[in-house]
Amino acid sequence: MLVYIIRRILLMISVVFAAVTLTFVLFFLAPNDPAGAICASPNCSPARIAEIEKSMGLDRPKVQQYGEYMKGIVAGRDITSGGFKYRCDAPCLGWSWIQNQSATDMVKLAFPVTVSIMLGGVVVYSILGLLGGVIAARNRGNWLDRLIVAISQFVPSIPYYILALLFYLYLMVLHPILPQSDYTSPFDNPVAWATGLLGVWFIYGVIQSTAYVRYVRALMIDSLSGDFVRTARSKGLSERKVVINHALRATMAPFLTLVGLNIAADLSGAVFTESIFGLNGMGRLAIQSFNQSDLQVISAVVVVGAVVVSLGNLIVDLLYGLVDPRVKLN
Amino acid sequence: MSLGPMQSADEAIVESSASSGAPATGTRRGRRGKKDNTSGKSPTQIAWARLKKDRVAMVCAVIVVFFVLMALLAPVLAGIEGQDPSTQHSNLVDTDGFPTIGPNSEHWLGVTPRIGRDVFARFVYGARPSLAIATLASVISTAIGLVMGMLAGFFGGWVDRVISWLIDFVLSLPFLLFAIAIVPIAQSWFGNPFTISQSTISTVRFFSLLFVLFFFFWAGLARLVRGEVLAMREREFVQAARALGVPTRRVLFKEMLPNLIGIIMVSLTTAIPGFIAAEAGLSYLGVGLVDPTPSWGGMVADAQNYFQADPLYLWVPVGALATLVLALSLLGDAVNDAFNPNTRR
Numbered sequence: 001m002l003v004y005i006i007r008r009i010l011l012m013i014s015v016v017f018a019a020v021t022l023t024f025v026l027f028f029l030a031p032n033d034p035a036g037a038i039c040a041s042p043n044c045s046p047a048r049i050a051e052i053e054k055s056m057g058l059d060r061p062k063v064q065q066y067g068e069y070m071k072g073i074v075a076g077r078d079i080t081s082g083g084f085k086y087r088c089d090a091p092c093l094g095w096s097w098i099q100n101q102s103a104t105d106m107v108k109l110a111f112p113v114t115v116s117i118m119l120g121g122v123v124v125y126s127i128l129g130l131l132g133g134v135i136a137a138r139n140r141g142n143w144l145d146r147l148i149v150a151i152s153q154f155v156p157s158i159p160y161y162i163l164a165l166l167f168y169l170y171l172m173v174l175h176p177i178l179p180q181s182d183y184t185s186p187f188d189n190p191v192a193w194a195t196g197l198l199g200v201w202f203i204y205g206v207i208q209s210t211a212y213v214r215y216v217r218a219l220m221i222d223s224l225s226g227d228f229v230r231t232a233r234s235k236g237l238s239e240r241k242v243v244i245n246h247a248l249r250a251t252m253a254p255f256l257t258l259v260g261l262n263i264a265a266d267l268s269g270a271v272f273t274e275s276i277f278g279l280n281g282m283g284r285l286a287i288q289s290f291n292q293s294d295l296q297v298i299s300a301v302v303v304v305g306a307v308v309v310s311l312g313n314l315i316v317d318l319l320y321g322l323v324d325p326r327v328k329l330n
Numbered sequence: 331m332s333l334g335p336m337q338s339a340d341e342a343i344v345e346s347s348a349s350s351g352a353p354a355t356g357t358r359r360g361r362r363g364k365k366d367n368t369s370g371k372s373p374t375q376i377a378w379a380r381l382k383k384d385r386v387a388m389v390c391a392v393i394v395v396f397f398v399l400m401a402l403l404a405p406v407l408a409g410i411e412g413q414d415p416s417t418q419h420s421n422l423v424d425t426d427g428f429p430t431i432g433p434n435s436e437h438w439l440g441v442t443p444r445i446g447r448d449v450f451a452r453f454v455y456g457a458r459p460s461l462a463i464a465t466l467a468s469v470i471s472t473a474i475g476l477v478m479g480m481l482a483g484f485f486g487g488w489v490d491r492v493i494s495w496l497i498d499f500v501l502s503l504p505f506l507l508f509a510i511a512i513v514p515i516a517q518s519w520f521g522n523p524f525t526i527s528q529s530t531i532s533t534v535r536f537f538s539l540l541f542v543l544f545f546f547f548w549a550g551l552a553r554l555v556r557g558e559v560l561a562m563r564e565r566e567f568v569q570a571a572r573a574l575g576v577p578t579r580r581v582l583f584k585e586m587l588p589n590l591i592g593i594i595m596v597s598l599t600t601a602i603p604g605f606i607a608a609e610a611g612l613s614y615l616g617v618g619l620v621d622p623t624p625s626w627g628g629m630v631a632d633a634q635n636y637f638q639a640d641p642l643y644l645w646v647p648v649g650a651l652a653t654l655v656l657a658l659s660l661l662g663d664a665v666n667d668a669f670n671p672n673t674r675r
Contacts, residue, residue: 011495011498014495015495015498015499015502018499019499019502019503023511026511026512026515027511027515153660153663154656157603157655157656157659157660158652158655158656159607159610159611159651159652159655161611161614162630162648162651162652165630165634165648166648169634169637169644173638174637174638265504271506271507271510271615272611272615275615282507283506283507286507286510286511287510287615287616287617290510290511290513290514290616290617291616293514295511295514295515298507298510298511298514299511301507301511302503302504302507302508302511305503305504305507306502306503306504308504309502309503309504310502313502
């Protein structure tokens, strides 16, 4: 068990390290560097670009720059630009030449927004997914089951952003049934936080839940025909208790695994949700940086995203052994 | 997947090429006993027979063929209408950017807001990059995934370790963020962002989309194939071939590959709708295809600001995207079921 955990953590570290290196290679060895973004006009002379590059230390050997980049992540570093010196604290993921700000700070502002969207969304789709799956499994074969299965087959097959966009345009803009999306920090005003995100949670949760219904249904059908359920029934337990305490409980481990993996993937950037609803999370930060050619910020977002996904995978793998006693980690 | 006894490679490959084109003869035998129905047939033949009986799959196939024809015949269709996707009809747009005409005999679906291009022409041309990128990307990623998975599974040892690590690595990269990141980098390799021409950007975007899609999707298939090959390596027919001194290449391609046809078909058919959705999504975000290339994702992004005044402009690409992706993924599910001996419809 311990050996497995250590091996798994080493694997994660190697993957994260490779992701950081790949990001550096892609972003910092690209022929076009930040000087072009600062000197933003078509007739910026090559001499001026070279001057800016020198002032930012971009003319030095790439290996040395890589060393500085890695050092910045671990210990922070100083950034010089145009004669000014800025302190980029650890973990320094880069410096936005356009915003004149540490990329880490920009990510720090965006991350809570993405986390907030996820939290509420996960609650909504977990509840709806479990509810739909259980109802379908209990009514296996009749019209209600067939209806739920049909919905859960059709809806996830349509691209998510199309449905989210239509919901947004028709339920928030044209007929403002749901409150307009807006982000307030939950620590400043929890009520405004919840009302501002309510519509997003609802739309995101409802669409996502359909992907889980089929899965929960299959798991429930499997566990409802299990020996332990027959035992519970023959023991004379009420049907409610059998379904909730026995059958449903057995489906929780695989269900939580799936949810956990999706949380990790979505935390790395719910790009579509954030773009459609105009919330400044990680994904929107990436898009905005893309539009401004702010490569350093995009690279920071990619690194953070890779860390979140690898960490999520690791946690899910380890938890799986704890939640389901049948799984032996080795 | 247990695919029964070993197949002659030629037979299976011929059959798979037949299944994409003309229907194979002799597979339709109506409802007889299960044993009668499957004896002496390759898994591909059995799957094809099951697929033909699946009504949903056939309806979806017709829809897909319709869109493919529309993409192929885009110049003809636009020609019949008498318009092209790039001409700007600024006389049909008022000073606020709203089109002054609705659908009529000259512009079948009206014109776009602001610059007044013909919606129908852009719509039919917009099917082309979607389908081209999705088909190319799924063929390339399936080929890479197949080769990597077979190498890892067959050779084991350090080859397996390196490839498995690569798979883990690719799967832990955030796809959408990376897709957003790759585009400006690829663009900067091809020229200064301030002087690069719009059509160069368009071409660069096409190829970076292609790259991003296959870069991220070979890994999942490689993992599947690796597991399958690992299991197959110990099977009698492979052992027999190796004992007879058959060269490795022949073992891989003549003995093992035919048994992977099911996985390959499923991978191809499930990847394509995903790729179409991803391409349109990235174009919607402004990271994918850009003007002058017409794309459905770009149309949706453009239309969302005018949806109250001009709902048709929004609903045409939205409806087409939803229908095509839905049909393709239901078809993919059906192919999956047809190749999976555990499901009985």
